[in-house]
Amino acid sequence: MEEKQLLMIPGPTPVPQSVLLAGARPMINHRGPEFKAAIEECTAGLKRVFKTKHEVFILTCAGTGGLEAAVVNMLSPGDKVLSVSIGVFGDRFAAIASTYGVNVEKLAFDMGTAADPKKIEERLKADAGKEIKAVFVTHNETSTGVTNDLKAISAIVREHGALLLVDAVSSMLAMECDMDGWRLDVVVAGSQKAFMIPPGLSFVAINDRAAEAMKTAKIPRFYFDLGKARDYLATGETPWTPAVPLVLQLREALRLLEKEGLDNCLKRHARLARATRAGVKALGMKLLADEKVASNAVTAVRKPDGIDVSALRKLMREKYGVVLAGGQGSLKNEIFRIGHLGLVNEGDIVAALGLLGLGLKGLGMKVDPGAGASAALQVLGE
Amino acid sequence: MEEKQLLMIPGPTPVPQSVLLAGARPMINHRGPEFKAAIEECTAGLKRVFKTKHEVFILTCAGTGGLEAAVVNMLSPGDKVLSVSIGVFGDRFAAIASTYGVNVEKLAFDMGTAADPKKIEERLKADAGKEIKAVFVTHNETSTGVTNDLKAISAIVREHGALLLVDAVSSMLAMECDMDGWRLDVVVAGSQKAFMIPPGLSFVAINDRAAEAMKTAKIPRFYFDLGKARDYLATGETPWTPAVPLVLQLREALRLLEKEGLDNCLKRHARLARATRAGVKALGMKLLADEKVASNAVTAVRKPDGIDVSALRKLMREKYGVVLAGGQGSLKNEIFRIGHLGLVNEGDIVAALGLLGLGLKGLGMKVDPGAGASAALQVLGE
Numbered sequence: 001m002e003e004k005q006l007l008m009i010p011g012p013t014p015v016p017q018s019v020l021l022a023g024a025r026p027m028i029n030h031r032g033p034e035f036k037a038a039i040e041e042c043t044a045g046l047k048r049v050f051k052t053k054h055e056v057f058i059l060t061c062a063g064t065g066g067l068e069a070a071v072v073n074m075l076s077p078g079d080k081v082l083s084v085s086i087g088v089f090g091d092r093f094a095a096i097a098s099t100y101g102v103n104v105e106k107l108a109f110d111m112g113t114a115a116d117p118k119k120i121e122e123r124l125k126a127d128a129g130k131e132i133k134a135v136f137v138t139h140n141e142t143s144t145g146v147t148n149d150l151k152a153i154s155a156i157v158r159e160h161g162a163l164l165l166v167d168a169v170s171s172m173l174a175m176e177c178d179m180d181g182w183r184l185d186v187v188v189a190g191s192q193k194a195f196m197i198p199p200g201l202s203f204v205a206i207n208d209r210a211a212e213a214m215k216t217a218k219i220p221r222f223y224f225d226l227g228k229a230r231d232y233l234a235t236g237e238t239p240w241t242p243a244v245p246l247v248l249q250l251r252e253a254l255r256l257l258e259k260e261g262l263d264n265c266l267k268r269h270a271r272l273a274r275a276t277r278a279g280v281k282a283l284g285m286k287l288l289a290d291e292k293v294a295s296n297a298v299t300a301v302r303k304p305d306g307i308d309v310s311a312l313r314k315l316m317r318e319k320y321g322v323v324l325a326g327g328q329g330s331l332k333n334e335i336f337r338i339g340h341l342g343l344v345n346e347g348d349i350v351a352a353l354g355l356l357g358l359g360l361k362g363l364g365m366k367v368d369p370g371a372g373a374s375a376a377l378q379v380l381g382e
Numbered sequence: 383m384e385e386k387q388l389l390m391i392p393g394p395t396p397v398p399q400s401v402l403l404a405g406a407r408p409m410i411n412h413r414g415p416e417f418k419a420a421i422e423e424c425t426a427g428l429k430r431v432f433k434t435k436h437e438v439f440i441l442t443c444a445g446t447g448g449l450e451a452a453v454v455n456m457l458s459p460g461d462k463v464l465s466v467s468i469g470v471f472g473d474r475f476a477a478i479a480s481t482y483g484v485n486v487e488k489l490a491f492d493m494g495t496a497a498d499p500k501k502i503e504e505r506l507k508a509d510a511g512k513e514i515k516a517v518f519v520t521h522n523e524t525s526t527g528v529t530n531d532l533k534a535i536s537a538i539v540r541e542h543g544a545l546l547l548v549d550a551v552s553s554m555l556a557m558e559c560d561m562d563g564w565r566l567d568v569v570v571a572g573s574q575k576a577f578m579i580p581p582g583l584s585f586v587a588i589n590d591r592a593a594e595a596m597k598t599a600k601i602p603r604f605y606f607d608l609g610k611a612r613d614y615l616a617t618g619e620t621p622w623t624p625a626v627p628l629v630l631q632l633r634e635a636l637r638l639l640e641k642e643g644l645d646n647c648l649k650r651h652a653r654l655a656r657a658t659r660a661g662v663k664a665l666g667m668k669l670l671a672d673e674k675v676a677s678n679a680v681t682a683v684r685k686p687d688g689i690d691v692s693a694l695r696k697l698m699r700e701k702y703g704v705v706l707a708g709g710q711g712s713l714k715n716e717i718f719r720i721g722h723l724g725l726v727n728e729g730d731i732v733a734a735l736g737l738l739g740l741g742l743k744g745l746g747m748k749v750d751p752g753a754g755a756s757a758a759l760q761v762l763g764e
Contacts, residue, residue, distance in 0.1 A: 005408065005410070007408070007409055007410070007411065009411055011623065012409045012410075012411075012412060012623065012626055013409065014408065014409050015408070015409050020405075020406040020407075020408075021406055023402075023405055023406060023580075023627065024402040024403055024405060024406040025402075026387065026389070026396065026397070026402075027389055027394045027395065027396050027397050027574075027580060028387070028389070028394075028705075029389065029391055029394075029705050029707075030394060030581070032699070032705060060442070060443055060444055060447075060581070060582055061442055061443055061447070061605065061622075062442055062605075062622035062623045062624070063622070063623065064604075064605055064621075064622040064623075065442075065443070065605045065622065068604055068605045095604070096604045099602050099603070099604045100602050100604075101602065190623075192409075192623055198405075198409060198625065198626055198627045199412065199442070199623040199624060199625055199626055200442055200582050200624075200625030200626075200627075200628065220481045220482050220483065221481070222446075222450055222477070222478045222481045222482075223443065223444075223446055223447045223450045223606075224605075239446075240443075240444035240445070240446040240447065241393065241394065241444045241445065241446075241572075241574055241581040242444070242581060242582075243580065243581055243582030243625060243628070244394055244574075244580055244581055244582075245405065245580045245582075245627075246582065246625070317414070323410075323411050323414065325411075
């Protein structure tokens with residue numbers, strides 16, 4: 001039944017009906033009063049989500065475009081940065097900077113592990129001449145389902161004095177990300193994750209330290225120029241024609257999120273992630289990540305012996321309508337991933353884990369198909 | 383009555399109901415079979431629209447992002463280009479290139495006039511050393527409602543040998559743009575114009591000469607890297623998460639356009655533009671552009687003596703629900719613009735011109751309020 005799918009990938013995520021319909025309203029002028037009201041409400045709402053009093057800009061692009069905006073507005077060719085990577089998206093952040101002539105030193109950790117704050121501290125302490133101008137960190141690494149200890153890392157980076165650029169694309173609203181409290185300088189998020197709206201927008205927040213850095217950053221920029229975004233936002237506009245329906249959808253989604261309560265949203269993600277991990281283990285499978293650093297947005301599961309990842313994903317999609325993600329990079333055929341962020345509730349987790357049990361059994365694994373759903377329910381009932 | 387507006391700006395344009403709803407379907411995986419089918423159908427459809435057998439890429443960004451993609455994928459810092467400008471968007475194309483270190487020579491013509499192909503020919507003939515690597519041209523200048531003679535210009539540029547980069551953001555589907563027939567090398571279009579879908583996508587087509595140039599172009603690029611777009615399109619994907627609903631909307635809009643017939647779509651735009659110009663003149667106002675070069679997408683009208691452009695636009699919007707565009711750049715308070723592209727029909731033109739008559743009369747102009755609608759009807763009845 002093609003018309004009903006359980007979309008359990010780490011973005012794009014399912015979209016609430018009222019949000020879908022908010023994007024299906026007749027078009028409006030992007031330089032008129034209705035749009036001005038929408039973008040101003042969205043900007044104020046985003047500040048509450050990011051927990052910041054500083055500037056937040058809405059860009060029409062993928063999350064990768066937001067990361068590019070962070071790089072090109074903060075740095076100059078030849079600047080030295082320390083790029084912490086624990087997976088595909090950490091590597092991407094570094095690749096963007098290298099492309100624009102930044103001198104990138106990578107501090108990589110094994111896929112499936114979190115960055116060790118001590119190693120970051122060691123490296124920054126060794127930088128007595130303060131050559132490292134910025135540090136890049138991925139808050140939640142979507143490719144491995146691992147969350148970095150951003151608060152601890154930020155304290156270390158601040159001690160050194162470098163600017164901290166954070167990829168919070170898949171973390172924002174799925175786990176705590178306290179921009180001002182943790183003193184993060186640049187934070188990038190994306191629409192198609194826990195915000196519950198379709199892909200097409202990225203949100204870039206910069207604090208006053210970042211605004212200062214922007215004044216001297218010399219990488220050329222036009223479409224992603226945050227200075228232009230700031231000038232236009234002052235009059236309730238964007239420099240280039242924005243994805244109008246997505247901004248109206250963002251407004252509706254932010255209203256829904258405020259109704260749920262931003263803290264409740266975080267708790268929901270934590271609870272569903274715990275239930276997912278319990279279910280996966282009860283089905284006899286192994287988690288890629290240590291549970292102490294496991295993500296609230298996405299769970300990476302090592303493929304059981306004798307099971308082919310693409311065969312499992314195909315069966316789950318075609319027979320049961322459950323859409324799972326595969327592995328990325330070197331983990332391509334080693335793991336599959338269950339997304340549980342955005343518009344996801346208890347029933348989705350129980351259904352997904354139950355059907356996953358059937359799928360594994362169907363592919364010949366010796367497993368009690370109900371074990372995953374039962375274990376998840378146990379956690380959900382606590 | 384806020385719920386019903388006649389949106390007569392040159393983009394974003396009104397969106398058909400079936401297209402709105404195509405974007406309101408439940409989210410799907412952007413790396414799954416449903417999306418692959420959609421992007422492949424869209425790419426094939428775009429090739430028919432652009433009249434090209436070459437490559438077309440769908441980018442998640444505004445039209446300005448598409449122009450940036452054209453610049454950064456074709457050129458290297460220090461390259462010399464001749465940038466033909468007849469208004470704000472011609473200037474923007476030049477500004478993007480300058481930002482990325484391209485050596486831009488501007489060939490500007492007065493706002494409201496078209497580029498003189500002879501002047502372009504003179505300049506290119508003087509370039510005996512073939513220093514000019516590329517020529518930029520805006521097919522339809524949205525800020526002035528003037529269309530350049532792209533076919534003639536292309537023949538001249540091809541004679542010289544430079545690459546021709548065309549901003550067809552507001553022209554594609556509103557006027558003939560024959561990429562392969564006219565041998566255009568790079569053509570950029572945007573979703574929120576005659577395509578009848580919301581803003582958020584740009585389409586960039588490159589022919590084999592452009593593909594060759596891309597191999598040696600050295601401006602750094604990441605988000606807008608067409609090489610990456612090509613690699614992913616080969617498997618029905620995009621490198622970064624695309625605006626999924628907009629691609630589904632593009633598919634629906636392309637089906638509607640094929641049903642109308644692409645040639646009929648062009649004829650409709652030409653007929654409605656003629657009717658608009660007749661109506662404007664019958665209301666005692668002057669067109670900014672000579673009718674020989676007037677656009678089929680948007681009509682720029684000189685403000686009548688004693689009428690304030692912003693007061694007129696405010697009255698039209700608040701009292702009659704007709705949304706008109708103001709002037710841009712140096713023409714800000716000198717003209718207003720009537721968009722007539724995309725989902726626009728005879729009734730829209732008659733209503734807009736009729737209500738414009740009332741609006742002008744309301745602001746004290748001595749005018750027969752029915753004269754505009756009558757003149758438009760005269761043309762439409764021919």
